[in-house]
Amino acid sequence: MARRALILLEGSRYNGPLYVQAAPRLDLHPITLSADPAQYDYLAAEGIEAIRVDTNNLDALIRECSRLSATFDIAGITCAGDPFYATVGKLCQYFDLPGPDPISIERCCDKFTQRQLLAEAGVPIPAYRLAAGAAEVESAAAELGLPVILKPTVGAGSRGVRLCRDLDELAEHTSYLLGGQHILGSPPRILVEEFARGPYYSVEIMGNEVLGIAAADSGPPPHFVFRECTFPAVLTDDVHERIAEVCLRCLGGLSLGWGPMNVELRWTKQGPVVIEVNPRLAGTPIPQLVQAADGVDLITEHIKLAIGEKWDLGKKQSNTATARFxxxxxxxxxxxxxxxxxxxxxxxxxxxxxxxxxxxxxxxxGDLRDWIGYVIAAAPSFAETEVILQRAVDLIDWSITPFST
Structure with a gap:
């Protein structure tokens, strides 16, 4: 009988190790397909089989998966992040495996298209404009009024996202995004957005079920580098219900509803305003926070869905978990x-x-790549968690010598 395999398309510094560790617990052999497997240190460290293949070439991926199917029973195909999640959907359709709808994923991953669909569905979002050059960025900012958020139309992890408070910052970040410095190599299309003010929340969804809501705080502007994240957020029943209702409206507007999803929003004076919908599982440390708080392993449950098994989202415990970056x-x-x-x-x-x-x-x-680590604490109450967390963080120290000029 052929060994069951889980195909993982590319990897991730953050959630990637969690997927390759969870697969064997479900009696699955994880195989990573990557254009450059060496970029993921954990593959060698965990002894994970990795195959070099052009992951931007769907035909090449189909050929490789077909080759592997001669040796393995391919139980499922998935990935740890969103750049290749639409491709995962296409592969799942080709091999008749459970997976996300690639068309919905592609539309959602284009932030401009996502904004249009959310607006049509009546979801509250910041006012926005699309710009393709410096003059259009300046014009859009004048229409919306400073400060504004500038971000590329593709990307994740707050890469390329900045609050521009005056014309100098606007010109500087526009030049950065249009000048080829943006690491994701996105096309020169920029979203200029109204700055929605208020507490930030990350909503974790599986299928059509709101699993929970996390609260996070970022560092000082102009960037949005998270410093602390707590799950579940301390909310009134009314606020929780209003946030959940808006998130489910997002799923309808974007034709989503399969697998894990993550909605980022802010609670403004007008109520919840959706900043972004991510058609995949939230990145580290959200899965670890959910497991420490509720005892639910989101990675394992996602893999179960990907291989056609029934998932279990029932809470096993009731803690508050907080991560300090x-x-x-x-x-x-x-x-x-x-x-x-x-x-x-x-x-x-x-x-x-x-x-x-x-x-x-x-x-x-100025994005998640600034993190050099994190600490997670869990206890029955938020107050207890904060005390434990501070005690641990105080024990960690480092020294940095500035670069010589």
Whole structure:
């Protein structure tokens, strides 16, 4: 009998390790298809089979999966992030496997198209304009009124997202996005958005069910680098219901409803305003927070759905889990970092993760790549969680020597 395999398209520094660790627990052999498997350190560390293939070439992926099917029983195909999630949908359709609708995913991943569909569905969103050049950006900002948010029409993890408070910042970030410096290589299409003010929430959805709502705080503007995230958020029943209702409207407007999804929004004076809908599981550390709080392993449940099995979203416990992100205060060379082992030993700490090692160059980019690690604590109440978290974070320290000029 052929061994059952789970095909993972590309990987991720964040959720990627969780998928390859969860697969064997479901008696699945994980195989990663990647244009450059070496970019994912955890594949070698975990001894995961990886195959080099052009992941931008659907025909090449079909050929590789067909070749693998001669040896393995391919139980499912999925991925840890959204850049290749539409391709996952196309592969699932070709091989008659459960998966997301690729057309809906592609429309959702274009932030301009997403805005149009949400507006048509009556979902509250920030006022926005599409711009293809510096003059159009300036004109749109004048129409909307400063400050505005500038972001590329494709991308994730707050890459390329910035609050522009005056004309100088507007010109600087426009030049950055249009000048080929944006790492995702997105086309020169920019969204200029009204700045929605208010607390930020991340809503975790599986299928058509709102699993829970997380609250997060970011660092000082102009960037949006999260510093702390708590699940579940402390909300009144009325606020929770209004947020859930808006999120379900998003799914209808975007023709989503299969698998995991994540809705980012802010609670403004007018109520919930949707910032973005992500047609996939939220990134680290949301899955870890949900597991520490509710005992639900979102990664495992997503894989179950991808292989045609029934998932279980029932809560096993009732804690509050909070993650504190470790963010450097300056650019330079990391001389040393330590205390993580002592922090992990603090009662109530669920996880301590460091992304960097000594002698690593630190160059802050104003997005999630600025994180050098995180600490997660869980306890029956938010107040207890915060005390535990602070006790652990205080044990971690590092030193950075600024780059010489």
């Amino acid at each position: 470790l963010v450097p205060e300056r650019d330079g060379t990391l001389d040393w970092i330590g205390g993580d082992s002592r922090a992990a030993a603090v009662p109530g700490i669920a996880e301590v993760k460091l992304y960097v090692e000594p002698k690593t160059p630190i160059v802050r980019k």
